[in-house]
Structures are given as structure tokens and as C-alpha cells.
Amino acid sequence: METIAQYIRLSYLPDFVRVFFKGMPTVFRYRHQLVFTWLVLIQMILNGQRTLKGIAKVAPSHIAEWHFRRLLCAGYWSVHIVFWWFAEAAINAFPQPEDKVIYVVADGSKKDKRGKKNPVVQKGRTSRHEAYFFGIKFVVLMVHWDVYRIPVDFCIVLPKGHPNYETENQLFRKMLRRFQPPAWAKIVVVIADAAFASKDNMKLIKELDRLDQNRRWGFVFAIARTWNMENGKSLSNLVKHIPHQNFQRTWIPRLANETRRKTYWVYRKRTRLRHIGDVTIVLSKKGRNVCPKKTKILVTNLVDLTARQMLFIYQRRWPIEILFKELKSGLGLGEHQVTKDVDRIQKSIGIAIIAYLVLIRARRKDIHSGQPWSIFQLKNNFANDLICNQFKHNLERKLNRLMKVA
Numbered sequence: 001m002e003t004i005a006q007y008i009r010l011s012y013l014p015d016f017v018r019v020f021f022k023g024m025p026t027v028f029r030y031r032h033q034l035v036f037t038w039l040v041l042i043q044m045i046l047n048g049q050r051t052l053k054g055i056a057k058v059a060p061s062h063i064a065e066w067h068f069r070r071l072l073c074a075g076y077w078s079v080h081i082v083f084w085w086f087a088e089a090a091i092n093a094f095p096q097p098e099d100k101v102i103y104v105v106a107d108g109s110k111k112d113k114r115g116k117k118n119p120v121v122q123k124g125r126t127s128r129h130e131a132y133f134f135g136i137k138f139v140v141l142m143v144h145w146d147v148y149r150i151p152v153d154f155c156i157v158l159p160k161g162h163p164n165y166e167t168e169n170q171l172f173r174k175m176l177r178r179f180q181p182p183a184w185a186k187i188v189v190v191i192a193d194a195a196f197a198s199k200d201n202m203k204l205i206k207e208l209d210r211l212d213q214n215r216r217w218g219f220v221f222a223i224a225r226t227w228n229m230e231n232g233k234s235l236s237n238l239v240k241h242i243p244h245q246n247f248q249r250t251w252i253p254r255l256a257n258e259t260r261r262k263t264y265w266v267y268r269k270r271t272r273l274r275h276i277g278d279v280t281i282v283l284s285k286k287g288r289n290v291c292p293k294k295t296k297i298l299v300t301n302l303v304d305l306t307a308r309q310m311l312f313i314y315q316r317r318w319p320i321e322i323l324f325k326e327l328k329s330g331l332g333l334g335e336h337q338v339t340k341d342v343d344r345i346q347k348s349i350g351i352a353i354i355a356y357l358v359l360i361r362a363r364r365k366d367i368h369s370g371q372p373w374s375i376f377q378l379k380n381n382f383a384n385d386l387i388c389n390q391f392k393h394n395l396e397r398k399l400n401r402l403m404k405v406a
Contacts, residue, residue, distance in 0.1 A: 010042070010386075011060045012393045017041060017386070020358050025085050027077040035071045036082075036351075038063055043331060043355035044362075045383040050332030072336070072344045079350035080153075086357040087152040091182050093361045094148050095369070100186035103144045103316045104179065106196055108157065108168050109324045111136045111334035118339045122159040136334060138349060139168050141175045142320050146369050147255075149319040150360070151327075151353050152179060156346055164342075169198050176204060181215060189302070190219040191317045197221035197299065199275045206276075206301060218302040220313045223281070225297060230272040239283060239292045242267055247288050252312045255319070262315075265290070266307040273299070282307045323356075326375040331355050 021037050028036060042055045049057075052072075056065035112135040113121045125132045137157035143150050155171040158164055166174070172192075181188050190205055202219060209217035225236035247265040254260045267283040282298045284307075298310050305313070327333040333352035338344045356375065360367065363378040 008058070008387070008390070009061065010038075010058055010390060012390055013037065013041070014386070014389045014393070016389070017362075020089075020361055025081050027081055029074075029076065031067075032071050032074060032077070035063060035067045039068055039071065039351060040355045040358060041386075043352060044359045044379065045386060046332070047379075050335040051337045053337075069338075072338055072347045073341070075343060079347040079354075083350050083354055083357075084153070086354050087150060088180075090150045090357045090361055091143065091152070093364055094146075094150075094367070096182075096184045097145045100184055101145065102181060102185040102188055103313070104152075104176070104188060104190045105142045105144055105317050105320045106139065106172050106175070106190070106192045107142075107317070107320045107324075108137060108139045108195070109328075111138070111328065113334070115339060118345070119162075119342055120156055120158055120345055122157075136345070136349075137168075139171045139175070140320065140323070140353075141172075141179060142323055144316055144319050147367065147371060147373060148360075149323050151323060151356065154349065154353060156342065156349065158342070169196060169201055172196055172201060173204050176201075176208070183214075185215055187216045187218070189313060190217070190221075191314060192219075192221055193317065194222040194224050197223045202276050202301070209301070216302075218300060220298060220300045220302075220305075220310055222314065223297050223299045228274045230274055235281070235297055238269075239295050239297070242283065244288050247283070247285070248307070249288070250308045250311070252308060252315060255315060264311060266311065268307040268310075270303060276301075278303055280305060280310070282310045284311060327352060327356060330375045330379055331359075 018037075021033075021040075024033075038059050039055065042058050043050065046055060046058060048054060052065050052068045056063070056068060059068075108126070110124075110126065110133055112133055114134070115121070118136070120136050121134060122137065123132055123134050124137065139155050139157060140151050141153040143152050153175040155166075155175060157168055157171065158166070176190070188208075192201075202221070205217050205219045223235070225234065225239055227235050229235070229238075247267050249263065250266050251261045251263045254262060264284050264286060265288045268280065269283075270278070270280050273279050273281075279299050279301055280303045283295050284298060285295045298314055300310055300313075331352045333349060335352075336348040338348045359375065359378055359382060363382050366378055366381060367373045
């Protein structure tokens with residue numbers, strides 16, 4: 001979808017845009033705060049070439065491409081400090097859920113690249129069932145309730161040969177430790193696929209549950225069948241030997257559309273996993289007679305959850321896949337063509353996610369509880385408002401000049 005914004009040059013920063021940057025951390029020097037504001041704003045509305053050169057074509061005439069590059073090259077400011085402020089503001093902008101439950105979803109993604117001089121590009125694949133890729137890997141932590149999806153942290157996965165290399169699970173634990181749930185949250189449920197279902201990750205969440213006096217922490221993970229129970233038997237053995245008739249039929253509503261539902265066959269069991277302790281596991285498949293290889297295993301430390309509740313909670317992992325699509329296709333994540341330095345690339349990715357956070361705040365009136373929404377529609381509506389305001393401002397200036405001459 002094209003917008004008129006990519007065919008004009010902006011010249012005016014309206015008050016309804018400035019308000020979303022008011023109160024942000026004072027980490028910038030010189031004119032960098034103004035340049036940062038324009039970079040985020042244009043990132044929010046542009047659909048065409050979203051390199052720094054393409055963004056500069058839409059920026060005011062007094063801001064050139066080198067201004068944006070100098071901002072990203074400046075080593076004195078941290079994008080994460082700014083990012084966390086915008087994330088907190090976005091969380092506070094939306095109504096609280098009645099059940100006071102907040103879901104924290106973690107997942108990794110990639111951005112394909114071709115240049116080999118980029119210090120963070122690497123060859124790899126997201127699973128053994130997919131083709132190899134060459135590009136940037138990153139991990140995102142997102143909070144979710146109702147229909148709201150808000151990224152709260154991110155980290156770049158460096159290549160294995162890099163001196164500061166950390167695995168995706170190490171980065172996940174780092175982000176989870178520094179995540180501060182909103183004050184209204186009484187239950188925090190961490191959701192992730194089997195890639196993040198490690199012993200250390202589960203132990204960290206149980207530790208957070210023990211240390212946090214204000215809320216309960218739990219997890220619902222997909223888990224590999226190579227895990228062993230305390231009786232020495234593996235989950236793989238359990239999956240193979242449970243009779244088909246022991247599975248019960250259940251259904252869960254689809255997110256943001258409860259009139260349509262998914263049907264599953266499930267088996268629930270309370271057990272003890274080695275190194276973890278008391279858990280509830282659920283074996284899930286889409287048909288009673290489906291082969292064991294197509295059975296998914298879910299695990300939780302919230303042992304009183306029913307099988308249907310666990311399936312519905314795990315389904316809330318899907319919005320992060322939508323978030324990745326919106327960041328890459330809608331906000332131009334990773335398109336600045338910034339290389340040579342890890343910090344610059346991290347700032348480039350962070351600014352794209354900040355643009356997402358500002359956009360959902362600016363168009364929060366278009367996001368309704370229980371109704372699906374798209375960042376692409378929000379972006380189009382915001383761009384139309386901005387361009388109309390731009391034309392109005394330019395017209396008023398011309399009329400004022402004519403009146404002075406007259």
C-alpha cells in the first residue's frame with residue numbers, strides 16, 4: 001500500500017506528533033533529539049525505499065542523510081534506554097485486562113542480508129526443517145493481552161566467532177531479568193516454543209516467582225520429547241505408549257475471533273521433570289489417530305491449569321509472528337543499510353521498533369478490544385492525518401504572508 005508521504009518532503013513537526021516524544025530520556029546531545037524524532041516519524045509513514053538515503057528524501061530540507069548517519073554513529077547514547085521508555089509508555093496507553101494477567105512472549109527471527117562486510121550477519125537456519133539463510137538474527141520479548149502486542153526488549157544474536165557472542169537462550173534470560181512488569185499485573189505467564197524451553201530458562205522463571213512478592217510468575221513452553229521425567233522415562237516414551245482412547249477432545253477459540261474455534265485431542269498429566277520439579281504436561285494433536293511424531297508437548301509450572309487453558313495460553317504465542325511481519329514489511333526493520341559497527345546496527349533495529357511503539361500509541365483509537373487490527377492500516381491512517389496537517393500548515397503560512405504583503 002502506497003501513501004502520498006513518499007512523494008512529498010515534510011517540513012513541519014505538528015504538536016500531535018511532538019506529544020509522543022515529550023518526556024523521553026535526555027540522552028541526546030546537539031540536535032540529535034530532533035534528528036531522532038524525524039527519523040522515527042518518517043519510519044512510521046514511509047512505504048518506499050527505507051534506507052537512510054530514501055528517508056532523507058522525505059525529511060525537511062535542513063536534515064540530510066549524513067545527519068541520520070551521524071546519529072547512528074554517535075556512541076554516547078544507548079538505544080535501549082530510549083526504547084524501554086517508549087515500551088513503558090505504550091503499555092500504559094492501553095486499558096488493563098480484568099484478570100490482571102500479562103503474557104510475555106519470546107521468539108527469534110531473522111532479516112536476510114547480502115553484504116558480507118556486516119559484522120553481525122551469519123549463515124544459519126531457524127530449524128532443521130527449513131533452508132539456510134544469510135542475514136541478521138535477533139530475539140524479541142513482547143508483552144500481550146487482549147489484542148495488544150507490545151515489544152518490550154530486543155537483542156541481536158552475534159555470530160559464534162564474535163567475542164561477545166551469547167546464545168538466544170542467554171539473551172532471553174538477560175531480557176527477562178531486566179523486564180519490569182506493569183504494576184497492575186498480578187500474574188505473568190512466559191510463553192515460548194521449544195527453542196527456549198531450556199532448564200536454565202525454566203529455573204529463572206521459578207526463581208522470579210519465588211522472589212517477586214507482588215505477582216505470580218509462570219511459564220507455558222512447548223518442550224522437546226528428549227526431556228526425562230524423574231522416574232527415568234523420557235517424554236518420547238510417554239508419547240509412544242499412551243493409547244489413542246486416552247486422548248480427550250477439546251476446543252479453544254481463535255484469538256480476536258471467538259466465533260471460530262480450533263479442535264484438538266489432548267492428554268494431561270501431572271508429573272515431575274528432572275531438574276525442574278512439579279509440572280503439568282499436555283500432549284496435543286489435531287486428531288485422535290494422528291501419529292506420535294505430530295504430537296506437541298506443552299509444559300507449565302502452573303500445575304492447576306487444565307489442558308484447554310494451556311492450549312489457549314500457548315496460542316497467544318502467535319501474535320509475535322504477526323509482530324515480526326509488521327516490523328519487517330510495515331516499519332522497514334533492518335533496511336537502513338548500516339554496516340561496520342554492531343552498535344549502529346542495534347540502533348537501526350531499535351529505531352524501527354520504536355517507530356512501531358509510537359505508531360500504536362498515536363493510533364490507539366483504531367485498536368479496539370477483542371477486534372483484530374493491522375499496523376498497515378494504522379500506518380495509512382496516521383500518514384493521512386500527518387499529510388493533511390502538513391498541507392493545512394503550509395496553506396496557513398502562505399495566507400499569512402499574503403496578508404502581510406497586502
